[in-house]
Amino acid sequence: MQIHSIQRDPNSPLIELKNINVVFEQKTALNNINLTLYPNSIITIVGPNGGGKSTLLKTLLKLQAPTSGEVIYGNDVRIGYVPQKIHLDHSLPLTVARFLALKKGVKKQEISTALEQLSITHLRHNTMQKLSGGEMQRVLLARAILNRPNLLVLDEPTQGVDISGQAELYQLIRQTQQQLNCAVLMVSHDLHIVMADSHEVLCINQHICCAGTPETLSNDPTFIRLWGNQLSQNVGFYTHHHNHHHNLHGDVCDCNGSSTHCQN
16 A cells, blocks of 8 residues: 555645745844745755744744745645654653554554555554654654645754765655655755755745755765765755855854854
C-alpha cells in the first residue's frame, strides 16, 4: 500500500503571502514579505538568527496573525508540519506507534504505510524518548505525511545532524516529496548548505534580502572525493547576493564586524 498523491494544477498556487508585516511591541519581525507556493515546488528559507524565519512559518500555519497583509489559501490545502523539536514527558514512555496514533483520525494501516515508506518499521515499538536525532526526524516526518499533505513544512529538520546525515535526510525528503507529489517549504539553520533539489532559496532578515537557486556540488571532483556521491547529489551551496556578510553565529555584520540588518 502506498500513500497516494493528488494531482493539482501546477499553475494554481497552494498558498500566497501578500505584503505580510508582523510587528511585536513596535519591533518588526517581518516586513513586506511576498511569497507564493506552487504545487511540487521546493523552497528553502535561510537567514540569520532572529531574522523572522520562525515567524514566517507561524504566519503561514495560522499560528501567528499578521499585523497587516494577506495569506491566501488554495482549495484543499493539506499541510504536513515537521517541527524543529517536540517536548516529551520522560516520566511517561511513549512508543513510536502510539505517538503516531495520537494524530486525529489516523488508521493503523496508515501508520504502517508511513513507517514503511520512511524505512523505520523497526522503530515501531521503540520509545520516543530514546530515539536518536535522525530517528526522531524520520518519525516526525512520518507523522507529517499521515494526512497525505500537498504541502510539507519543515522547521530546521537537519539541526543537530552531521553533514553526511543531512544528505541522507535531504534524500529522504526528496523521495517523500516525489511520492506524495507535494510542495516543500523548509527552513534551514545553515546559511549556505541547503537541499540541492531546492527550486529557490530565500534569505530572510525581516524582509527578503535575496533569492536564488543552490549551486549543486555534484560535479565537483574534490567534494565527491571527500564526501562521496550521495552527499554531492543531495547537498547544494547557496551564494548570498546582497551587500552584507554573516558571522559564525549567523548574524548580519557590516564591514567593521558589528551586527546590523541587511539593506535592500
